[in-house]
Amino acid sequence: MAVTFSDLHTESGLKCLDEFLSGKAYISGDKLTRDDIKVYAAVSENPGDSFPNASKWYDAVSTHLATSFPGKAVGVRVCGKGAPVDAAPAEKDAPAGDDDDDLDLFGDETEEDKKAAEEREAAKKTSSKKKESGKSSVLLDVKPWDDETDMKKLEEAVRSIEMPGLFWGASKLAPVGYGIKKLQIMLTIVDDLVSVDSLIEERLTVEPCNEYIQSCDIVAFNKI
Known part of the structure; x- marks a missing residue:
């Protein structure tokens, strides 16, 4: 299922995200996943002090982006509705046992x-x-x-x-x-x-x- 969320370019959308992240380090809990990368791409800048949970999460994902690059994201819904984020092209012939929670960007080193x-x-x-x-x-x-x-x-x-x-x-x-x-x-x-x-x-x-x-x-x- 594609990642969906309310409009994160609006105050109401950021408030929704901030509430969703209350008590969490990342979208799926304590571990950074592709869900965080997809939602991060939809937020134009650090939400600021008005949204402390979202701001802390944004800084954490920014730090990971210094050495990582997002692959595909699995399903997550923030506030229950919103437009779907564009999904990355599906990988052909993906190896069995591929774990969507792992940030394996493009497979083996080329x-x-x-x-x-x-x-x-x-x-x-x-x-x-x-x-x-x-x-x-x-x-x-x-x-x-x-x-x-x-x-x-x-x-x-x-x-x-x-x-x-x-x-x-x-x-x-x-x-x-x-x-x-x-x-x-x-x-x-x-x-x-x-x-x-x-x-x-x-x-x-x-x-x-x-x-x-x-x-x-x-x-x-x-x-x-």
Whole structure:
């Protein structure tokens, strides 16, 4: 069952969420699950002191996003009604015994993940004698022009951008509506070397990438 909830962009929706989280650390209790990630994506910013339970929960999920990326979510209903959140595309041929409560993002480590890890280690060794610069983990939404955009080429265009201090991570396609999907992709940056705003304005939304990319949004930004 898809995750459903009342409108979390309104005060009444946030109040409902705050009441739901009373006495709980996370949506499903004491353990972070994909339900938390899905509801977190629907909350535009920290609810603030007016909603202490929701605010504490939001900060906890933000901390986890620094090193994790959401997969699919299982059913949860806040306040009993509301519009369904877009579900992540179903995984084909999922292995038997898959536990929806585990934050297993994209399965086994790929060669690309190993290469990214090796590059990070190499960068560490190179700068071992210097003061280490801060790093940040970013979750980016990359939106196409329409439902006819080749999403494989869109992702290739994104990953083709290479620069010192930029490391692309896991990605997935998520439904937007009307048959359109967006690319959600994680990246790690060295703060002194990479500006995410400049990356978007000067690389991702200009030629040649803008042949496929209509816009980009920062979903989560966390210091490591």
